[in-house]
Amino acid sequence: MATITGVRVEDVRFPTSVTADGSDAMNKDADYSAAYVVLETDATDPGADPAGSGAPLGGYGLTFTIGRGNDIVAEAARQQAAALVGRDVDEIAADMGALYRDLTADSQLRWLGPEKGVVHLSLAAVLNAVWDLVARRAGKPLWRLLVDMTPEELVDVADLHYLSDALTREEALAILRERAGTRQERLDHLERTGYPVYTTSAGWLGYSDDKLRRLCQEAVDAGYQHVKLKVGANLAEDVRRLTIAREVLGPDRNLMIDANQVWDVPQAIEWMRALAPFDPLWIEEPTSPDDILGHAAVRRAVAPIGVATGEHCHNRVMFKQLMQAEAIDYCQLDTGRLASINEIVAVLLLAAKFGVPVCPHAGGVGLCEMVQHVSVLDYVAIGGDLTGRVTEYVDHLHEHFTDPCVVADRGAGTAYVLPALPGYSTQMYEESIDRFRFPQGTYWAGRTSVGDAPVRDTSEHVPH
């Protein structure tokens, strides 16, 4: 028996705007932040280190924001998570689909979306904490808990509401059953090679040309086959920066570009004509993330360059339409924006049915820690294919996590090494929270105004 006895939600903000890490054409002053949910229980953690130490069992989950408003998301998470106090962990674990429906059944909070914006981000944080808790209780990494589920169990977890015109429950089951017999061989492959990644660390818009060239070279030296750059603020600068990147990468490595939603549709098409000579693999977020038909128009116009989007795609209904409209070549779902594994499984199933490769968005705070679990689940149990798949990796802020993601090149390119510890890899060090809790943490406490841009050098705290 394990009962959830309490909920704690933290507003944690890292001062990344100082170094221009994370800068792009839309988001010039991001302070990478997490609305971080802790579920406390009265049980001990079976996977605690050292074994048998009697450390308390907890669940840790988060969603990612870029600064102001993180307190608003945290407050929404606090209200949603309150319903969990007093619930039995094993009962929850036995029917995560039911828990999902319970948490989404609050019609008063639903009105504030529905299924989008703050209340959906906060729901992701809460459900991520529950999935972490359930995996810890089972003593398994979350990916393992999921690939150990039967097709029926997995489809019961998925939120298929509003999808039946594109994917019925029977079709979903058929996809899962078709993959079930060969799960182990794909898992063996991933255990050997890891899950392939690409890097965005090189290409933030705020970096100088010299820094861009050096970081591209470091990516090549580290074995990356894919590098992504931000574009969209100034065409002449984009041409100059892509020239540098292509010089360093050579003709065969993949170069992706990301406009972070700055263009109207006709402008996206025109701008991409100018950048086509650099042979990008994809253009990411060419326009409003809500513009399904706009993405489809861009895709038709810029082919064979691919169109990618998803980090701001707010729910499965939008992904359904992006696929129905043949608007995307790559599905970049986000583990902090979709309502955790329940909605993610639904999107992975849609992608499998429509034959769209899933290349999850990551970076930020904790997103890399989460996507590795999702990509393993996708390859082993749902999508069943690595062709055209590559998951984002950014080398930021991992030192704040107790089980940080690890990338390594084991002969098949740089890849996420499969997480081994129980849970969703989402627990942060309490020391990090005490330092970067906003606005009371020791880092922030010296600053007088909430809206101020940080002025202190943070290079010692924030890695490149």
Add this chain to the structure above:
Amino acid sequence: MATITGVRVEDVRFPTSVTADGSDAMNKDADYSAAYVVLETDATDPGADPAGSGAPLGGYGLTFTIGRGNDIVAEAARQQAAALVGRDVDEIAADMGALYRDLTADSQLRWLGPEKGVVHLSLAAVLNAVWDLVARRAGKPLWRLLVDMTPEELVDVADLHYLSDALTREEALAILRERAGTRQERLDHLERTGYPVYTTSAGWLGYSDDKLRRLCQEAVDAGYQHVKLKVGANLAEDVRRLTIAREVLGPDRNLMIDANQVWDVPQAIEWMRALAPFDPLWIEEPTSPDDILGHAAVRRAVAPIGVATGEHCHNRVMFKQLMQAEAIDYCQLDTGRLASINEIVAVLLLAAKFGVPVCPHAGGVGLCEMVQHVSVLDYVAIGGDLTGRVTEYVDHLHEHFTDPCVVADRGAGTAYVLPALPGYSTQMYEESIDRFRFPQGTYWAGRTSVGDAPVRDTSEHVPH
């Protein structure tokens, strides 16, 4: 000179769940609420009554929610409105497009949408207060301020970002210029007849059959040509209730039905086959408000029954696509969900270009007060047509407003009488706020738990 000196944001909740006012298939326990923004200035109100009384000039705006989470919206509004303190009202009034861009330029808050959910609802509340302030400063009802603008001024107000594949600035100007010469004759018509309305007061799902029959008869007796009922919870009950309604309305009056998003697409089509014999004018919100392609599929299947949606359509990019995809017969924009007049003008222009009648959503708290201004603007300066247009009216909660909307039948059916006082009709009585402020107001203070359903009889406070 008039400077904004302070901002006050109130969480006001009315206990409407007690009487089942506002109940539908999705929202069974709505407590109609307002995140209410007050902008204070150091100037006196030129339109204050009595004239020359020296009453302070203020701006009053709101967005509508249905209870829990209203505090979250209020907090977001507080953060967004803080930037207004110290600004000069006349400078703001001279370029409302620039103010809109200022308020939407905060990329950290934008991340929480973008342009959807809590941060967009709160932005609507803030901008509604600014528009109210600007109209009061000019001593005009807001509709008058807007129809007095030149085509160039109106298009400068509109947010056309992300729309240029469907509507260019030049096309928008051409629409406005085409209507400009005949504005006065349409205004004369509205001054005589008012703007036509329909009523939803009769058809909430929680009402008994006897109450439904009585309210339908009262609507007929009051001169309504349109009545709307909620459907979607139970097919047999829908058939029974529509039978009653059609009996009372007769074959010639219009009956609209509203499913409040409960169906998947195939289910919507099947259910509507069963309800088609009752000859509904439209089916409203048949499925997820995000499902543009789903609405298009339903529309193709249920014609000649119309498809209506919009109260949860979160921004102009979604409306653009609903029109591009020929997914709707009626555009039901919401004055608390779109980012005020700036985004509403853009949607009205899109609707004019695509030939879609605009029948705004209202009801809730203060929505009727606002939509009357929008519908006058649409007919006089943008859409230029009343054919197929009818704006929602619900007789709830108007007694809390200092300039409540008025409906009357002046020979052309029940209609909104044009507001005469300066502003957006959005000011609430301080006595109402003191009573229904959550959770400290005198009505709520006796209740111990935030999440509790109200138990006290509120019939004296909440009209039917």
